[in-house]
Amino acid sequence: MPERMDFWEALYSRRSVREFKPDPIEDWKLERILDVARWAPSPENVQNWRYVVIKDPEIKKLLGEMGKVQASMHFGEPPYELLESRLWYLPEEIKHEVIEMYYDGSLFDYCAEAPVNILCLCAEGHYDYPALPPSSWLEHLGGTGPLMMGILNMWLAATALGVGAAFNVFPVLDMRDQEYLSHLLGIPHSWRIYGVFCLGYPAKEWEIPPSRHPIEAIAFSERWGKPWVRAELRDPPELPDEPLPKKDVFEVIYERRSIREYKLTEDGKPVPIPDWKIERILDAARWTPSYMNVQPWRFIVVRDPEIKEWMAKTGVETSAAAFGEVPTYEFTDERIWYLPKHIRPGVLEREYDGRLFDYCGECDVTIVCCHSTEQHQDVAAVPGMGFWQDLYCAWGPQMMAVQAMWLAATALNLGAGFNTFPVIGLGNNEFITELLGVPPSWRVTYTLNIGVPAYARMLGPSRYPLEAVAFVERWGKPYIRGPIMQE
Numbered sequence: 001m002p003e004r005m006d007f008w009e010a011l012y013s014r015r016s017v018r019e020f021k022p023d024p025i026e027d028w029k030l031e032r033i034l035d036v037a038r039w040a041p042s043p044e045n046v047q048n049w050r051y052v053v054i055k056d057p058e059i060k061k062l063l064g065e066m067g068k069v070q071a072s073m074h075f076g077e078p079p080y081e082l083l084e085s086r087l088w089y090l091p092e093e094i095k096h097e098v099i100e101m102y103y104d105g106s107l108f109d110y111c112a113e114a115p116v117n118i119l120c121l122c123a124e125g126h127y128d129y130p131a132l133p134p135s136s137w138l139e140h141l142g143g144t145g146p147l148m149m150g151i152l153n154m155w156l157a158a159t160a161l162g163v164g165a166a167f168n169v170f171p172v173l174d175m176r177d178q179e180y181l182s183h184l185l186g187i188p189h190s191w192r193i194y195g196v197f198c199l200g201y202p203a204k205e206w207e208i209p210p211s212r213h214p215i216e217a218i219a220f221s222e223r224w225g226k227p228w229v230r231a232e233l234r235d236p237p238e239l240p241d242e243p244l245p246k247k248d249v250f251e252v253i254y255e256r257r258s259i260r261e262y263k264l265t266e267d268g269k270p271v272p273i274p275d276w277k278i279e280r281i282l283d284a285a286r287w288t289p290s291y292m293n294v295q296p297w298r299f300i301v302v303r304d305p306e307i308k309e310w311m312a313k314t315g316v317e318t319s320a321a322a323f324g325e326v327p328t329y330e331f332t333d334e335r336i337w338y339l340p341k342h343i344r345p346g347v348l349e350r351e352y353d354g355r356l357f358d359y360c361g362e363c364d365v366t367i368v369c370c371h372s373t374e375q376h377q378d379v380a381a382v383p384g385m386g387f388w389q390d391l392y393c394a395w396g397p398q399m400m401a402v403q404a405m406w407l408a409a410t411a412l413n414l415g416a417g418f419n420t421f422p423v424i425g426l427g428n429n430e431f432i433t434e435l436l437g438v439p440p441s442w443r444v445t446y447t448l449n450i451g452v453p454a455y456a457r458m459l460g461p462s463r464y465p466l467e468a469v470a471f472v473e474r475w476g477k478p479y480i481r482g483p484i485m486q487e
Helices: 007-013 027-037 057-075 080-086 092-104 136-160 175-185 249-255 275-286 305-323 329-335 341-352 375-379 387-411 426-435
Strands: 050-054 116-123 164-168 191-200 219-221 297-302 365-372 415-419 442-451 470-472
Touching: 007 136, 007 249, 007 387, 027 050, 027 136, 027 249, 050 057, 057 092, 057 116, 057 175, 080 092, 116 136, 136 164, 136 191, 136 249, 136 387, 175 191, 249 387, 275 297, 275 365, 275 387, 297 387, 305 341, 305 365, 305 426, 365 387, 387 415, 387 442, 426 442
Parallel strands: 050 470, 219 297
Antiparallel strands: 050 116, 116 191, 164 191, 297 365, 365 442, 415 442
């Protein structure tokens, strides 16, 4: 039977492992890791992800060579002093060796050594919903964002099972390599490989923990620049009023839901959440992976009822504009096939008039999430990456951080709902940016709304079977479940 690991232990012990033993990964472990990827959030339940499991030594060798070449091109130019300062968190005795591995690209050739490579794919034109025309924002929200959330799920699951993992974008950074791999593996033109998730047993213990900014540097209270003060440092200090719940990491991943209805007090106010719980949720974001350890995220904790009410009203207006023009009920009805027929009309009505997205006003805390597409450019080692730079240095880490907070809320028996409608319009985004004092180099991207659930949401998110989203060695050859998972 699978080992068990507490969610918090898995979160804090996760590392990027780039040196592997040759030992194969047991099939049941690989299957459990793949399975949790399906349980990431998926807007409109599009489930816009596919995975190709690669064990073929020749393909892995090819991926390793591609990764080394592309990494050496991107890291071969910056001065030694720049990379040295960029890697400030490494001990002096190993810093020189690591910098040389950046220069020659050998830090990113580990696909060849990892027993398992998982190609992570997303469709670029996934929305058949006529009210949601394709845009870069929607592509991130509905496609690459959920894909990155699923990768974090796999990373946590691998950690719990004693398997090392790392995510490598360099083998697919060049579009010519993308096209070659797609042709070689039979991948359709509408799907793009966004990276390689490598798995294997660690060759050595990871002794250096990832360095992270303190929580005061990434989290603000009510508006930008007003640091979150840790509860234990307040006067008087606020201490936990109950033990930290212990939940298996798989239990948390499978239990996570989109919660949009929250408990209220008798006078109609949200049930308050202790600050120490909010702090644990914010802390979870700090421990997610970040390209070159840039940590390009900031969070504003908003409890102000007027600001939350504005976001609720704006969310209603924006979502009504997006969903209110759907041509026929029948089309939309088929779009939510996963809901029981008797509740579809009510759900669709709330979607048409926007009420499905007004919950910012009912939750106790809205975490306004911001990311920077500029902060990482002091690396100077990734010029001209364009889309990839935006995804891996900004959107990707941000979405992983949001998923970590969502899982942390679930582990604390709280409810969380992800809502971008209050900030998605250009005018709305500019208004909330100015209202909260967010600098121009940072972008307000999402809200994560947290409260005590009004009721237990028993209806789980419907997911495609593993055989429909995971393939073996090449596109179209389904992954076949083993007896443990079938049970």
